[in-house]
Amino acid sequence: xxxxxxxxxxxxxxxxxxxxxxxxxxxxxxxxxxxxxxxxxxxxxxxxxxxxxxxxxxxxxxxxxxxxxxxxxxxxxxxxxxxxxxxxxxxxxxxxxxxxxxxxxxxxxxxxxxxxxxxxxxxxxxxxxxxxxxxxxxxxxxxxxxxxxxxxxxxxxxxxxxxxxxxxxxxxxxxxxxxxxxxxxxxxxxxxxxxxxxxxxxxxxxxxxxxxxxxxxxxxxxxxxxxxxxxxxxxxxxxxxxxxxxxxxxxxxxxxxxxxxxxxxxxxxxxxxxxxxxxxxxxxxxxxxxxxxxxxxxxxxxxxxxxxxxxxxxxxxxxxxxxxxxxxxxxxxxxxxxxxxxxxxxxxxxxxxxxxxxxxxxxxxxxxxxxxxxxxxxxxxxxxxxxxxxxxxxxxxxxxxxxxxxxxxxxxxxxxxxxxxxxxxxxxxxxx
Ligand SMILES: NC(=O)c1ccc[n+]([C@@H]2O[C@H](COP(=O)([O-])OP(=O)(O)OC[C@H]3O[C@@H](n4cnc5c(N)ncnc54)[C@H](OP(=O)(O)O)[C@@H]3O)[C@@H](O)[C@H]2O)c1
Numbered sequence: 022x023x024x025x026x027x028x029x030x031x032x033x034x035x036x037x038x039x040x041x042x043x044x045x046x047x048x049x050x051x052x053x054x055x056x057x058x059x060x061x062x063x064x065x066x067x068x069x070x071x072x073x074x075x076x077x078x079x080x081x082x083x084x085x086x087x088x089x090x091x092x093x094x095x096x097x098x099x100x101x102x103x104x105x106x107x108x109x110x111x112x113x114x115x116x117x118x119x120x121x122x123x124x125x126x127x128x129x130x131x132x133x134x135x136x137x138x139x140x141x142x143x144x145x146x147x148x149x150x151x152x153x154x155x156x157x158x159x160x161x162x163x164x165x166x167x168x169x170x171x172x173x174x175x176x177x178x179x180x181x182x183x184x185x186x187x188x189x190x191x192x193x194x195x196x197x198x199x200x201x202x203x204x205x206x207x208x209x210x211x212x213x214x215x216x217x218x219x220x221x222x223x224x225x226x227x228x229x230x231x232x233x234x235x236x237x238x239x240x241x242x243x244x245x246x247x248x249x250x251x252x253x254x255x256x257x258x259x260x261x262x263x264x265x266x267x268x269x270x271x272x273x274x275x276x277x278x279x280x281x282x283x284x285x286x287x288x289x290x291x292x293x294x295x296x297x298x299x300x301x302x303x304x305x306x307x308x309x310x311x312x313x314x315x316x317x318x319x320x321x322x323x324x325x326x327x328x329x330x331x332x333x334x335x336x337x338x339x340x341x342x343x344x345x346x347x348x349x350x351x352x353x354x355x356x357x358x359x360x361x362x363x364x365x366x367x368x369x370x371x372x373x374x375x376x377x378x379x380x381x382x383x384x385x386x387x388x389x390x391x392x393x394x395x396x397x398x399x400x401x402x403x404x405x406x407x408x409x410x411x412x413x414x415x416x417x418x419x420x421x422x423x424x425x426x427x428x429x430x431x432x433x434x435x436x437x438x439x440x441x442x443x444x445x446x447x448x449x450x451x452x453x
Contacts, residue, residue: 030085031100038326125152131230149336157328165350177274182303233275282359365426
């Protein structure tokens, strides 16, 4: 029986679920696997806050860093979630004191991971982060342990549950973005502070940074991301996309193109027949294309205390079983700096919504630009919506694959037409 002594900093959604799970499972389920988890200390900001477990069963620390000084503590679990600040100080100090660290903190790993992985490597300790990407989906171990001899060509997926919930609800209930965001906040899916990271696409991009490092050995560099959030998505676009056989999802995808890294998080139209289109509500999913596997599709709960606590537990189990810790699945000196692939070079097909006056000749003027720039149009939908002639009407155009730069030039021309009434809405179409 291995006994793992741990201290937990952060007793919110994940920290509390972790303690409850250890309390429920230690005696039977964990012992069957020859592991006993012993909690030596807990810490959070407010000792008097009501918790889902009895804090008097554990030793309380006002300062989480003081727990590192407990000699027989093997693992510090960081579940506070600051991008730097106390979270970084705690992890850095723990690694320096040769303690293993488990964290769910994607923002911190994506922005400062390189330095911390170097430190963990130098001190031969674990810095484990299964909980940092896609909550309960075991994507980190799949990449590190199962696909480690495979060559990964592309990784893509839905990595943020809140935005997926919002887009699903907008579609199902025909509600505006603002209306659904309010419901998401009321239900506690996201807070004012978190929603900026969620809706802006940053949370998904933090996770993508970690995934692309594991897939392509790219140095952890958050600046390599192209990020576009969902706040400009209109329910009209969701409805028009549906008429064309698509759903709109916030898709994150990473691959290497011409020796450069392409890390993209943006809302995209996705064919209803694509498995990612059926991933609804707060679920997450990841598709991996490799040398050996055409598509490896993993779907599950991407957030929530219980699923994420399971990822922490799986890291703890790994720590209890190993003596050597390959935190990235490859030697850290193999990390390389990639140049960022220019967004203007990306080739994609696109959806455009052009709001115009309802008068003769409008459509032909617009399509003439497409011919002039040699862009092949796939479909056109002209949908007069109202009887009010003074109100603009939408023209929906989908294109075949085209370089973004070329499309941007056409859009500039279209927007300069006097009968085009607002900025053209442009969304990429997920082709594979
Ligand atoms: N929630 C999820 O579904 C999920 C999924 C995957 C990954 N994660 C990651 O897991 C981590 C924890 O997330 P969470 O949802 O559990 O967060 P949370 O509910 O906001 O909990 C944060 C905890 O940190 C404590 N804390 C804040 N400042 C502190 C300080 N200066 N010193 C000590 N403790 C401090 C808070 O104390 P009080 O309780 O006293 O306020 C709280 O217990 C984050 O990195 C998050 O990104 C979360």
